[in-house]
């Protein structure tokens with residue numbers, strides 16, 4: 001009985017091949033590695049803020065009343 005330490009894929013929790021024969025270590029396959037990296041990027045892009053403040057500080061309707069467009073011909 002060999003009590004070898006079996007690594008488990010962080011993505012699918014499946015068995016991971018030995019590091020020497022697995023270029024995608026510690027993932028079981030390249031796909032799982034991509035998925036994990038993707039989730040990482042997604043999470044880093046999602047900055048926990050405080051949504052709900054829809055009150056803008058600046059008046060946006062001021063840009064509509066642009067004067068000086070009436071050119072005498």
Ligand SMILES: [Zn+2]
Nearest residue numbers: 009012028032
């Ligand atoms: Zn996997």
